[in-house]
Amino acid sequence: MTYAQNLRCRECSRDYPLAALHVCDFCFGPLEVLYDDDGIKASVSRKTIASRPANLWRYREFLPCDADAAINIGAGFTPLIHAKNLGKALGLPNLYIKNDTANPTWSFKDRVVAIASSRARELGYEKLACASTGNLANSVSAHAAAAGMEAVVVIPNDLEAGKVLGSSIYSPTLVKVAGNYDAVNRLCAELAGTRNWAFVNVNVRPYYAEGSKTLGYEVAEQLGWRAPDHCVVPIASGSLFVKILKGLNEFAKAGLIDEPHTRMSGAQATGCSPVATAWAEGSMNFRPQRPDTIAKSLAIGNPADGYYSLVQLKETNGACASVSDDEIVAGMKLLAETEGIFAETAGGVTIASVKQLAAAGRIDPDELVVAFITGAGFKTAEAVADSLGPALEIDATVESFEAAYGDREGVPA
């Protein structure tokens, strides 16, 4: 069962049924799932949640589909690590990493697709579709395969090899589109409007977006049922950024944690930074941009939740950083070298942003900070391949080893 009651327009509060709808017919505002909050509060407890399997369906009361019939490939309940080494390097002793590279297709998209695909099947759809720069395509392909559904994934034709392979292995219909970003985007919008498919982030977006809330639930539970003081989250569409706080607020409403006073800060790549730019200008209106960054999973020039991200930055006393491609690569390496976590470029954006915000005094060293790492590094290996140190090339003799290793340490062989 689910406690979802209906969809509601975020702008004008008109109600809609729990169907495949995503924008209000009157004001074009986004639709969100509305729940029976009292019913949830009466039915959940820390004990029941903690007794369930370690995946996102442990929060079933807060989700908009029937968990017993869900498409479950094990998304969620990824590690939360106290990043002592990285924290020391950045002057943040209470820094935690939420490591969502540990999801089944190695990115946080498994959370949103788990919900979207399950709800799509409930609504009678047989095909799952998406337009993606990689991670979403991987997850849609995997969930469709597990559910016995067809997948159609549309990708630009210049993606990293790892992200293409990460979809192909599940045998979806893979469509590579030539053309600039705007043209690909509009083609996909048109397809979504004309095909009777479940486009996970378009016509079933209200359900899809709910998956991101589970990051908020997990972090609170893993911290011992409390909200963090400060979250640093990569901003692409902005949905993840907004929904993490929604998750914390819902946990508080259900009596599972105290009311959060969490500051929410954003991380963007300078080459695609509509929210960070608006934030720096003190504006609540962002201007769409044409993306030009190695962080392709964050390359959303016209973010659907850009406005709501700006509102949240303001309301929570957060800040928004933007970092260069060189800083992104340095961030990926710093995370790997200090914590043993190999993140994709979006993770580099997050770590470089934490560094920038800490240096600027926008993060208090006393705060309990959670940085969200949303995808694994092998997906974007090209980004760092040329900046890594070479191996020691030796013959199969001890002398050769000592010559090479000794030289490396500056000690005579």
Place this chain on the structure above:
Amino acid sequence: MAVQRLRFTFPTDLIKEPVIYLIGQQFEVITNIRMADVDESTGWVILELEGETDEIARSVAWAESRGVRVDPITGDVIEG
């Protein structure tokens, strides 16, 4: 016949141009302004265009050639 809802964003130098009127004159599409915010320096309009798919595409290409930015109303549908 198809209907597309699109967000047109106008740069400053097009604010005085009757772009939407010209779309209706030059192409076999029905234009319906659903929401708008236009001031002296910039502006956006959410426009419903009704017509044959190819004709809508031609009208959008013409608007873009004049310097209008045209986006889906829901923002980008491509995600990471």
